[in-house]
Amino acid sequence: ESRIAQLSGLPINKVYLILKSLNQRRIVHFIPQRTVPLVTYTRDRELPENVVIPKSVYEDRKELFEWHIKKMLQYAMNNNVCRSRQLLDYFGEEESTDCGKCDVCLARKNELQTEPDAKDARQKIMALLADGEWHNKTELLNVDASKDAVDNAVRQLVSEELICIEHARVRAK
Known part of the structure; x- marks a missing residue:
């Protein structure tokens, strides 16, 4: 901890808190200093210049991201289909019924009454x-x-x- 603090220019207590946070997020395995501090990386680390993302992976991720945005916009702008049904459809559920509690269902209920x-x-x-x-x-x-x-x-x-x-x-x- 003191060596990392010395190299980074941060106080030892700040380094300790950062290492604890990284440990909680499972980025590193950190055992606080008692006799000998120990840091173990739980994942392989690559330098940014060595990381190559193939174009097909990039295109697939881009397509999926666009699909998610399209579905979010549909959810926000569609006032004809039950909100619950839209969410279930988003997560792949094909069989669903109207909830009767969302704004769309309540508006439809009012239309039926009028x-x-x-x-x-x-x-x-x-x-x-x-x-x-x-x-x-x-x-x-x-x-x-x-x-x-x-x-x-x-x-x-x-x-x-x-x-x-x-x-x-x-x-x-």
Whole structure:
């Protein structure tokens, strides 16, 4: 400890605290000075100029980093899918249900309460799409419900991932 303090120009107690911190983070193995101090590196150390990261590893890490950022932005900006479901999807869970407690679920619940025939519109839309085939979005206009109820129901069904819309077509999942 005193030799490191002498070489670094730091006080011995500061060197001691730094070595303890490095030991706690498992960077070095440090046994405080009693008779003979001992420092053991638990990992190989390389000089920075000897470290080479292959381009493929760099590209893979960059792609993963971009994916993480994209998912974070989607989470922050998506007001249609339950926050809990988004988090579970991020961690690879495919089967999930709405939590009913996040801001998205509470907003959807309020929409359902303000639109009394939204449940009826949902049932009619699901009945229309029950065959699992692609349907033209204009067929939704033929559902026997108000336009607002159909719009709310479609928005909810998409957010709950019960139906999907691609281009001008819609189908049940």
